[in-house]
Amino acid sequence: MASTNGAAQVLVASNRGPVSYTVGEDGALEAKRGGGGLVSGLSAIGSDADALWVCSALSDGDREAVRRGIGEDGVRMLDIPADVHADAYNGIANSVLWFVHHMLYQTPLEPVFDAEFRRQWASYEAYNRAFAEALAEEAAQGAAVAVQDYHLTLVPGMLRELRPDLRIGHFSHTPWAPPEYFRMLPDDVAGQVLRGMLGADRLGFLTERWAEAFTACAERFAGGLGGTRVGVHGLGADADFLRKRAHEPDVEERMAALRQEIGPAPDGGARRTIVRVDRTELSKNIVRGLLAYRRLLEAHAEWRERVVHVALAYPSRQDLAVYRDYTAEVQRLADEINAEYGTPGWKPVVLHVKDDFARSLAAYRLADVALVNPIRDGMNLVAKEVPVVSEAGCALVLSREAGAHEELGEDAITVNPYDITGTATALHEALSMRPEERAERSKRLAAAATALPPAQWFVDQLDALRG
Ligand code: G6P
Secondary structure (H helix, E strand, O other): OOOOOOOEEEEEEOOOOOEEEEEOOOOOEEEEEOOOHHHHHHHHHOOOOOEEEEEEOOOHHHHHHHHHOOOOOOEEEEOOOHHHHHHHHHHHHHHHHHHHHOOOOEOOEOOOOOHHHHHHHHHHHHHHHHHHHHHHHHEEEEEEEEEEOHHHOOHHHHHHHHOOOOEEEEEOOOOOOOHHHHOOOOHHHHHHHHHHHOOOOEEEEOOHHHHHHHHHHHHHHOOOOOOOEEEEOOOOOOHHHHHHHOOOHHHHHHHHHHHHHHOEOOOOOEOEEEEEEEEOOHHHOHHHHHHHHHHHHHHOHHHOOOEEEEEEEEOOOOOOHHHHHHHHHHHHHHHHHHHHHOEOOEOOEEEEEOOOHHHHHHHHHHOOEEEEOOOOEOOOOHHHHHHHHOOOOOEEEEEOOEOOHHHHHHHOEEEOOOOHHHHHHHHHHHHHOOHHHHHHHHHHHHHHHOOOOHHHHHHHHHHHHHO
Protein backbone atom coordinates (compact mmCIF):
# COMPACT_ATOMS: atom_id res chain seq x y z
CA MET A 1 0.00 0.00 0.00
CA ALA A 2 0.98 3.64 -0.29
CA SER A 3 4.49 4.17 0.92
CA THR A 4 6.40 7.44 0.89
CA ASN A 5 9.83 5.76 0.96
CA GLY A 6 11.10 7.92 3.75
CA ALA A 7 9.70 11.20 2.47
CA ALA A 8 6.79 11.83 4.85
CA GLN A 9 7.07 15.07 6.82
CA VAL A 10 3.96 14.49 8.95
CA LEU A 11 2.92 11.01 10.06
CA VAL A 12 -0.06 9.79 12.02
CA ALA A 13 -0.22 6.35 13.60
CA SER A 14 -3.41 4.76 14.92
CA ASN A 15 -4.94 1.32 15.18
CA ARG A 16 -8.08 2.26 13.25
CA GLY A 17 -7.41 4.10 10.03
CA PRO A 18 -9.55 6.43 7.92
CA VAL A 19 -10.67 3.77 5.46
CA SER A 20 -11.71 0.11 5.56
CA TYR A 21 -12.42 -2.46 2.86
CA THR A 22 -15.00 -5.17 2.35
CA VAL A 23 -14.86 -7.91 -0.25
CA GLY A 24 -17.97 -7.83 -2.43
CA GLU A 25 -19.73 -10.92 -3.83
CA ASP A 26 -17.90 -10.45 -7.12
CA GLY A 27 -14.59 -10.41 -5.26
CA ALA A 28 -14.08 -6.69 -5.82
CA LEU A 29 -12.98 -4.54 -2.88
CA GLU A 30 -15.22 -1.77 -1.69
CA ALA A 31 -13.72 1.10 0.32
CA LYS A 32 -15.60 2.83 3.12
CA ARG A 33 -14.32 5.97 4.80
CA GLY A 34 -14.79 6.11 8.55
CA GLY A 35 -16.27 8.93 10.59
CA GLY A 36 -15.43 10.11 14.07
CA GLY A 37 -13.35 12.84 15.62
CA LEU A 38 -9.97 11.37 14.85
CA VAL A 39 -10.73 10.90 11.16
CA SER A 40 -12.17 14.38 10.74
CA GLY A 41 -9.37 15.89 12.85
CA LEU A 42 -6.65 14.26 10.86
CA SER A 43 -8.30 15.02 7.53
CA ALA A 44 -6.61 18.39 8.06
CA ILE A 45 -3.46 16.74 6.72
CA GLY A 46 -5.25 14.63 4.14
CA SER A 47 -4.50 16.81 1.15
CA ASP A 48 -0.85 17.20 2.04
CA ALA A 49 1.34 15.14 -0.30
CA ASP A 50 4.04 14.80 2.38
CA ALA A 51 1.67 13.30 4.93
CA LEU A 52 1.15 9.64 5.72
CA TRP A 53 -1.33 7.86 7.97
CA VAL A 54 -0.08 4.47 9.21
CA CYS A 55 -2.83 2.19 10.51
CA SER A 56 -3.63 -1.45 11.01
CA ALA A 57 -5.49 -3.76 8.64
CA LEU A 58 -8.52 -4.74 10.73
CA SER A 59 -10.84 -6.77 8.51
CA ASP A 60 -10.40 -9.56 5.97
CA GLY A 61 -11.12 -6.92 3.31
CA ASP A 62 -8.32 -4.72 4.66
CA ARG A 63 -5.85 -7.63 4.57
CA GLU A 64 -6.92 -8.48 1.06
CA ALA A 65 -6.39 -4.86 0.01
CA VAL A 66 -2.85 -4.93 1.41
CA ARG A 67 -2.13 -8.18 -0.45
CA ARG A 68 -3.49 -6.82 -3.71
CA GLY A 69 -1.55 -3.59 -3.26
CA ILE A 70 -4.76 -1.54 -3.27
CA GLY A 71 -4.96 1.55 -1.11
CA GLU A 72 -5.47 5.25 -0.82
CA ASP A 73 -2.78 7.85 -1.25
CA GLY A 74 -1.51 8.95 2.10
CA VAL A 75 -2.57 5.79 3.92
CA ARG A 76 -0.39 2.78 4.68
CA MET A 77 -2.11 -0.22 6.24
CA LEU A 78 0.00 -2.73 8.16
CA ASP A 79 -0.92 -6.36 7.65
CA ILE A 80 -0.08 -7.57 11.13
CA PRO A 81 -0.82 -11.32 11.56
CA ALA A 82 -4.47 -11.69 12.62
CA ASP A 83 -3.67 -13.59 15.85
CA VAL A 84 -1.05 -11.04 16.94
CA HIS A 85 -3.49 -8.22 16.25
CA ALA A 86 -6.31 -9.97 18.12
CA ASP A 87 -4.10 -10.43 21.21
CA ALA A 88 -2.87 -6.85 21.10
CA TYR A 89 -6.23 -5.22 20.32
CA ASN A 90 -8.81 -7.41 22.07
CA GLY A 91 -6.55 -8.89 24.72
CA ILE A 92 -4.33 -6.05 25.90
CA ALA A 93 -5.65 -2.74 24.53
CA ASN A 94 -9.39 -3.29 24.98
CA SER A 95 -9.51 -5.79 27.84
CA VAL A 96 -6.71 -4.44 30.02
CA LEU A 97 -5.56 -0.90 29.19
CA TRP A 98 -9.10 0.33 28.37
CA PHE A 99 -10.38 -1.19 31.62
CA VAL A 100 -7.58 0.34 33.68
CA HIS A 101 -7.96 3.86 32.30
CA HIS A 102 -11.77 3.75 32.56
CA MET A 103 -11.55 2.10 35.98
CA LEU A 104 -14.01 -0.54 34.84
CA TYR A 105 -12.84 -3.50 36.85
CA GLN A 106 -15.28 -4.59 39.49
CA THR A 107 -16.19 -8.02 40.80
CA PRO A 108 -16.65 -10.40 39.01
CA LEU A 109 -14.78 -8.60 36.22
CA GLU A 110 -11.35 -8.72 37.79
CA PRO A 111 -7.96 -8.36 36.19
CA VAL A 112 -6.08 -11.62 35.78
CA PHE A 113 -2.42 -11.28 34.89
CA ASP A 114 -1.47 -14.87 34.15
CA ALA A 115 0.48 -16.73 31.46
CA GLU A 116 -2.22 -15.93 28.89
CA PHE A 117 -1.81 -12.24 29.66
CA ARG A 118 1.96 -12.54 29.21
CA ARG A 119 1.46 -14.17 25.82
CA GLN A 120 -0.91 -11.35 24.79
CA TRP A 121 1.52 -8.79 26.12
CA ALA A 122 4.23 -10.17 23.81
CA SER A 123 1.77 -9.66 20.92
CA TYR A 124 1.13 -6.09 22.05
CA GLU A 125 4.89 -5.49 21.97
CA ALA A 126 5.17 -7.03 18.48
CA TYR A 127 2.23 -5.01 17.24
CA ASN A 128 3.73 -1.77 18.59
CA ARG A 129 7.10 -2.72 17.06
CA ALA A 130 5.49 -3.19 13.62
CA PHE A 131 4.18 0.38 13.84
CA ALA A 132 7.50 1.79 15.06
CA GLU A 133 9.38 0.09 12.22
CA ALA A 134 6.94 1.28 9.54
CA LEU A 135 7.10 4.84 10.89
CA ALA A 136 10.91 4.73 11.01
CA GLU A 137 10.92 3.61 7.39
CA GLU A 138 8.50 6.26 6.12
CA ALA A 139 9.56 9.37 8.05
CA ALA A 140 11.75 12.02 6.45
CA GLN A 141 14.66 13.48 8.44
CA GLY A 142 13.26 15.50 11.38
CA ALA A 143 9.61 14.67 10.51
CA ALA A 144 6.75 15.04 13.02
CA VAL A 145 4.98 11.86 14.11
CA ALA A 146 1.62 11.92 15.89
CA VAL A 147 0.95 8.57 17.59
CA GLN A 148 -2.62 7.99 18.76
CA ASP A 149 -4.07 6.29 21.80
CA TYR A 150 -3.68 3.36 24.19
CA HIS A 151 -3.15 0.79 21.46
CA LEU A 152 0.24 2.30 20.72
CA THR A 153 1.77 3.31 24.06
CA LEU A 154 5.10 1.59 23.35
CA VAL A 155 5.61 3.20 19.93
CA PRO A 156 7.16 6.51 21.03
CA GLY A 157 9.96 4.80 22.99
CA MET A 158 10.63 2.24 20.25
CA LEU A 159 10.63 4.87 17.54
CA ARG A 160 12.93 7.15 19.54
CA GLU A 161 15.54 4.36 19.56
CA LEU A 162 15.22 3.76 15.81
CA ARG A 163 15.04 7.41 14.80
CA PRO A 164 16.35 9.92 17.37
CA ASP A 165 15.98 12.71 14.78
CA LEU A 166 12.15 12.65 14.77
CA ARG A 167 9.70 14.86 16.67
CA ILE A 168 7.44 12.35 18.36
CA GLY A 169 4.04 13.17 19.85
CA HIS A 170 1.49 10.88 21.45
CA PHE A 171 -2.16 11.72 22.05
CA SER A 172 -4.49 9.86 24.46
CA HIS A 173 -8.18 9.82 23.52
CA THR A 174 -9.07 8.08 26.77
CA PRO A 175 -8.82 9.10 30.39
CA TRP A 176 -5.61 8.18 32.22
CA ALA A 177 -5.91 6.16 35.41
CA PRO A 178 -4.81 7.68 38.73
CA PRO A 179 -1.69 6.06 40.28
CA GLU A 180 -3.63 3.99 42.83
CA TYR A 181 -5.54 2.29 40.01
CA PHE A 182 -2.76 2.22 37.41
CA ARG A 183 -0.50 0.30 39.80
CA MET A 184 -2.83 -2.66 39.38
CA LEU A 185 -0.81 -3.51 36.26
CA PRO A 186 2.21 -5.77 36.83
CA ASP A 187 5.16 -3.51 37.71
CA ASP A 188 7.22 -4.37 34.65
CA VAL A 189 4.27 -3.79 32.30
CA ALA A 190 3.36 -0.49 33.98
CA GLY A 191 7.00 0.56 33.64
CA GLN A 192 7.09 -0.38 29.97
CA VAL A 193 3.90 1.59 29.23
CA LEU A 194 5.21 4.68 31.01
CA ARG A 195 8.68 4.49 29.48
CA GLY A 196 7.09 3.92 26.06
CA MET A 197 4.97 7.05 26.41
CA LEU A 198 7.89 9.05 27.82
CA GLY A 199 9.84 8.29 24.65
CA ALA A 200 7.71 11.07 23.10
CA ASP A 201 8.76 14.71 23.02
CA ARG A 202 5.26 15.71 23.87
CA LEU A 203 2.15 13.97 25.24
CA GLY A 204 -1.33 15.29 24.58
CA PHE A 205 -4.47 14.68 26.66
CA LEU A 206 -8.09 15.75 26.31
CA THR A 207 -8.37 17.40 29.74
CA GLU A 208 -6.23 18.65 32.61
CA ARG A 209 -7.54 15.84 34.75
CA TRP A 210 -6.10 13.10 32.52
CA ALA A 211 -2.84 15.00 32.02
CA GLU A 212 -2.44 15.32 35.80
CA ALA A 213 -3.15 11.62 36.31
CA PHE A 214 -0.46 10.69 33.79
CA THR A 215 2.02 13.08 35.37
CA ALA A 216 1.29 11.60 38.81
CA CYS A 217 1.89 8.06 37.45
CA ALA A 218 5.14 9.15 35.80
CA GLU A 219 6.33 10.76 39.03
CA ARG A 220 5.48 7.78 41.19
CA PHE A 221 6.53 4.93 38.97
CA ALA A 222 9.01 6.26 36.39
CA GLY A 223 11.06 8.94 38.15
CA GLY A 224 9.15 11.86 36.56
CA LEU A 225 8.51 13.24 33.10
CA GLY A 226 12.18 13.63 32.16
CA GLY A 227 12.32 15.82 29.07
CA THR A 228 8.78 14.97 27.93
CA ARG A 229 6.33 17.87 27.75
CA VAL A 230 2.61 17.44 28.51
CA GLY A 231 -0.21 19.47 26.95
CA VAL A 232 -4.01 19.56 26.84
CA HIS A 233 -6.08 19.83 23.65
CA GLY A 234 -9.84 19.51 24.17
CA LEU A 235 -11.07 18.13 20.86
CA GLY A 236 -14.30 19.88 19.85
CA ALA A 237 -17.16 19.17 17.48
CA ASP A 238 -16.94 19.97 13.78
CA ALA A 239 -19.85 22.42 13.45
CA ASP A 240 -19.60 23.05 9.70
CA PHE A 241 -19.48 19.39 8.82
CA LEU A 242 -22.27 18.40 11.24
CA ARG A 243 -24.70 21.15 10.22
CA LYS A 244 -24.26 20.36 6.56
CA ARG A 245 -24.34 16.59 6.92
CA ALA A 246 -27.44 16.78 9.17
CA HIS A 247 -29.52 18.17 6.29
CA GLU A 248 -28.70 15.61 3.64
CA PRO A 249 -31.52 13.47 2.21
CA ASP A 250 -30.66 10.27 4.12
CA VAL A 251 -30.92 12.18 7.41
CA GLU A 252 -34.29 13.67 6.40
CA GLU A 253 -35.50 10.14 5.66
CA ARG A 254 -34.35 8.86 9.06
CA MET A 255 -36.06 11.82 10.73
CA ALA A 256 -39.38 10.97 9.16
CA ALA A 257 -39.00 7.36 10.28
CA LEU A 258 -38.02 8.33 13.82
CA ARG A 259 -40.94 10.77 14.08
CA GLN A 260 -43.21 7.91 13.12
CA GLU A 261 -41.74 5.70 15.83
CA ILE A 262 -41.98 8.45 18.44
CA GLY A 263 -45.58 9.31 17.60
CA PRO A 264 -47.72 12.19 18.91
CA ALA A 265 -48.60 12.89 22.56
CA PRO A 266 -52.21 12.16 23.67
CA ASP A 267 -53.10 15.88 23.30
CA GLY A 268 -51.87 15.76 19.69
CA GLY A 269 -48.70 17.77 20.42
CA ALA A 270 -45.17 16.48 19.93
CA ARG A 271 -43.73 13.99 22.37
CA ARG A 272 -40.51 15.01 24.14
CA THR A 273 -37.44 13.05 23.21
CA ILE A 274 -34.53 12.08 25.40
CA VAL A 275 -31.73 11.07 23.05
CA ARG A 276 -28.56 9.08 23.66
CA VAL A 277 -26.03 7.82 21.12
CA ASP A 278 -23.12 5.58 22.10
CA ARG A 279 -21.06 2.61 21.12
CA THR A 280 -22.33 -0.45 23.04
CA GLU A 281 -19.58 0.20 25.52
CA LEU A 282 -19.49 -0.59 29.23
CA SER A 283 -18.02 2.79 30.14
CA LYS A 284 -20.95 4.59 28.47
CA ASN A 285 -23.27 3.36 31.24
CA ILE A 286 -26.27 2.70 28.99
CA VAL A 287 -27.84 0.27 31.45
CA ARG A 288 -27.92 2.77 34.32
CA GLY A 289 -29.27 5.36 31.87
CA LEU A 290 -32.20 3.06 31.10
CA LEU A 291 -32.74 2.38 34.80
CA ALA A 292 -32.86 6.14 35.40
CA TYR A 293 -35.43 6.53 32.62
CA ARG A 294 -37.52 3.75 34.15
CA ARG A 295 -37.29 5.54 37.50
CA LEU A 296 -38.43 8.78 35.82
CA LEU A 297 -41.56 7.05 34.47
CA GLU A 298 -42.21 5.52 37.86
CA ALA A 299 -41.73 8.67 39.95
CA HIS A 300 -43.18 11.20 37.47
CA ALA A 301 -46.29 9.64 36.00
CA GLU A 302 -47.00 12.96 34.27
CA TRP A 303 -44.38 12.09 31.66
CA ARG A 304 -45.95 8.78 30.67
CA GLU A 305 -47.20 8.89 27.08
CA ARG A 306 -45.51 12.29 26.70
CA VAL A 307 -41.86 11.31 26.40
CA VAL A 308 -39.82 8.81 24.37
CA HIS A 309 -36.27 7.71 25.05
CA VAL A 310 -34.44 7.31 21.73
CA ALA A 311 -31.37 5.18 22.44
CA LEU A 312 -29.05 4.56 19.50
CA ALA A 313 -26.21 2.12 20.08
CA TYR A 314 -23.45 1.18 17.68
CA PRO A 315 -22.29 -2.43 18.14
CA SER A 316 -18.70 -2.27 19.37
CA ARG A 317 -15.91 -4.74 20.20
CA GLN A 318 -18.26 -7.71 19.81
CA ASP A 319 -15.34 -10.16 19.80
CA LEU A 320 -15.29 -9.70 23.56
CA ALA A 321 -17.86 -11.70 25.55
CA VAL A 322 -18.38 -8.94 28.12
CA TYR A 323 -19.33 -6.51 25.33
CA ARG A 324 -21.74 -9.03 23.79
CA ASP A 325 -23.34 -9.62 27.19
CA TYR A 326 -23.60 -5.90 27.77
CA THR A 327 -25.29 -5.33 24.41
CA ALA A 328 -27.80 -8.09 25.22
CA GLU A 329 -28.47 -6.55 28.64
CA VAL A 330 -29.23 -3.17 27.04
CA GLN A 331 -31.69 -4.83 24.66
CA ARG A 332 -33.32 -6.86 27.45
CA LEU A 333 -33.82 -3.84 29.70
CA ALA A 334 -35.30 -1.72 26.90
CA ASP A 335 -37.78 -4.53 26.14
CA GLU A 336 -38.61 -4.80 29.82
CA ILE A 337 -39.38 -1.09 30.15
CA ASN A 338 -41.54 -1.20 27.01
CA ALA A 339 -43.45 -4.20 28.35
CA GLU A 340 -43.88 -2.53 31.74
CA TYR A 341 -45.01 0.94 30.68
CA GLY A 342 -45.83 0.80 26.96
CA THR A 343 -49.38 1.26 25.67
CA PRO A 344 -50.84 0.53 22.23
CA GLY A 345 -49.94 4.04 21.05
CA TRP A 346 -46.69 4.57 22.99
CA LYS A 347 -43.34 2.81 22.98
CA PRO A 348 -41.37 4.40 25.84
CA VAL A 349 -37.93 3.27 24.56
CA VAL A 350 -36.99 3.33 20.89
CA LEU A 351 -33.73 1.37 20.77
CA HIS A 352 -31.68 0.73 17.64
CA VAL A 353 -28.52 -1.33 17.89
CA LYS A 354 -26.90 -0.58 14.55
CA ASP A 355 -24.16 1.55 13.07
CA ASP A 356 -26.10 4.35 11.37
CA PHE A 357 -24.60 7.85 11.46
CA ALA A 358 -27.50 9.39 9.49
CA ARG A 359 -29.96 8.14 12.12
CA SER A 360 -27.78 9.60 14.89
CA LEU A 361 -27.90 13.01 13.22
CA ALA A 362 -31.67 12.71 12.82
CA ALA A 363 -31.97 11.95 16.54
CA TYR A 364 -29.70 14.91 17.36
CA ARG A 365 -32.01 17.19 15.39
CA LEU A 366 -35.06 15.94 17.28
CA ALA A 367 -33.46 15.96 20.74
CA ASP A 368 -35.13 17.89 23.56
CA VAL A 369 -32.80 16.30 26.09
CA ALA A 370 -29.43 14.61 25.52
CA LEU A 371 -28.41 11.99 28.07
CA VAL A 372 -24.64 11.48 28.33
CA ASN A 373 -23.87 9.59 31.55
CA PRO A 374 -20.58 7.68 31.17
CA ILE A 375 -18.82 6.18 34.15
CA ARG A 376 -15.64 7.70 32.76
CA ASP A 377 -14.91 9.06 29.32
CA GLY A 378 -11.91 10.76 27.71
CA MET A 379 -14.09 13.51 26.22
CA ASN A 380 -17.42 12.30 24.77
CA LEU A 381 -18.14 14.01 21.48
CA VAL A 382 -21.87 13.22 21.55
CA ALA A 383 -22.23 15.73 24.41
CA LYS A 384 -20.66 18.30 22.11
CA GLU A 385 -22.49 17.35 18.93
CA VAL A 386 -26.13 17.30 20.08
CA PRO A 387 -26.31 20.99 21.10
CA VAL A 388 -24.82 21.93 17.71
CA VAL A 389 -27.42 20.01 15.73
CA SER A 390 -30.60 19.96 17.86
CA GLU A 391 -33.30 22.14 16.28
CA ALA A 392 -35.12 23.49 19.30
CA GLY A 393 -32.00 23.55 21.50
CA CYS A 394 -31.51 20.70 23.93
CA ALA A 395 -30.96 20.34 27.64
CA LEU A 396 -27.84 18.30 28.38
CA VAL A 397 -27.75 15.80 31.24
CA LEU A 398 -24.03 15.17 31.60
CA SER A 399 -21.90 12.93 33.77
CA ARG A 400 -19.29 14.73 35.83
CA GLU A 401 -16.89 11.94 34.83
CA ALA A 402 -16.89 12.81 31.10
CA GLY A 403 -13.97 14.91 29.89
CA ALA A 404 -16.51 17.16 28.14
CA HIS A 405 -17.78 18.19 31.59
CA GLU A 406 -14.73 20.41 32.07
CA GLU A 407 -15.91 22.59 29.18
CA LEU A 408 -19.71 22.11 29.28
CA GLY A 409 -20.39 21.71 33.01
CA GLU A 410 -21.76 25.22 33.55
CA ASP A 411 -24.70 24.88 31.17
CA ALA A 412 -25.34 21.17 31.59
CA ILE A 413 -27.27 19.39 34.35
CA THR A 414 -24.54 17.44 36.11
CA VAL A 415 -25.03 13.87 37.29
CA ASN A 416 -23.07 11.30 39.23
CA PRO A 417 -23.21 8.38 36.76
CA TYR A 418 -23.73 5.77 39.48
CA ASP A 419 -26.71 7.62 40.98
CA ILE A 420 -29.84 6.34 39.25
CA THR A 421 -32.40 8.33 41.24
CA GLY A 422 -30.22 11.44 40.86
CA THR A 423 -30.11 10.89 37.09
CA ALA A 424 -33.90 10.42 37.00
CA THR A 425 -34.31 13.74 38.83
CA ALA A 426 -31.93 15.39 36.35
CA LEU A 427 -34.00 14.04 33.44
CA HIS A 428 -37.15 15.46 35.02
CA GLU A 429 -35.43 18.81 35.49
CA ALA A 430 -34.22 18.76 31.87
CA LEU A 431 -37.69 17.94 30.54
CA SER A 432 -39.23 20.67 32.69
CA MET A 433 -36.78 23.43 31.71
CA ARG A 434 -38.44 26.53 30.24
CA PRO A 435 -37.98 26.58 26.44
CA GLU A 436 -36.20 29.96 26.48
CA GLU A 437 -33.73 28.84 29.13
CA ARG A 438 -33.13 25.62 27.27
CA ALA A 439 -32.46 27.42 24.00
CA GLU A 440 -30.06 29.87 25.67
CA ARG A 441 -28.13 27.16 27.43
CA SER A 442 -28.00 25.06 24.28
CA LYS A 443 -26.53 27.98 22.36
CA ARG A 444 -23.80 28.44 24.96
CA LEU A 445 -23.16 24.68 24.98
CA ALA A 446 -22.78 24.69 21.20
CA ALA A 447 -20.33 27.60 21.36
CA ALA A 448 -18.17 25.87 23.99
CA ALA A 449 -18.42 22.56 22.13
CA THR A 450 -17.04 23.96 18.90
CA ALA A 451 -14.25 26.10 20.37
CA LEU A 452 -11.55 23.75 19.09
CA PRO A 453 -12.70 22.07 15.87
CA PRO A 454 -10.87 18.88 14.81
CA ALA A 455 -8.64 20.43 12.14
CA GLN A 456 -7.43 23.16 14.51
CA TRP A 457 -7.04 20.59 17.29
CA PHE A 458 -4.57 18.69 15.13
CA VAL A 459 -2.71 21.74 13.83
CA ASP A 460 -2.28 23.02 17.42
CA GLN A 461 -0.66 19.75 18.40
CA LEU A 462 1.72 19.77 15.47
CA ASP A 463 2.70 23.38 16.20
CA ALA A 464 3.33 22.53 19.84
CA LEU A 465 5.36 19.48 18.88
CA ARG A 466 7.53 21.43 16.48
CA GLY A 467 7.79 24.45 18.77
C1 G6P B 1 -12.32 5.18 21.54
C2 G6P B 1 -10.83 5.11 21.31
C3 G6P B 1 -10.51 5.11 19.83
C4 G6P B 1 -11.30 4.03 19.15
C5 G6P B 1 -12.79 4.20 19.39
C6 G6P B 1 -13.64 3.10 18.77
O1 G6P B 1 -12.80 6.44 21.20
O2 G6P B 1 -10.18 6.17 21.98
O3 G6P B 1 -9.12 4.89 19.62
O4 G6P B 1 -11.05 4.01 17.76
O5 G6P B 1 -13.00 4.20 20.79
O6 G6P B 1 -13.25 1.85 19.23
P1 G6P B 1 -12.72 0.72 18.27
O7 G6P B 1 -12.23 -0.37 19.18
O8 G6P B 1 -13.92 0.30 17.47
O9 G6P B 1 -11.65 1.29 17.39
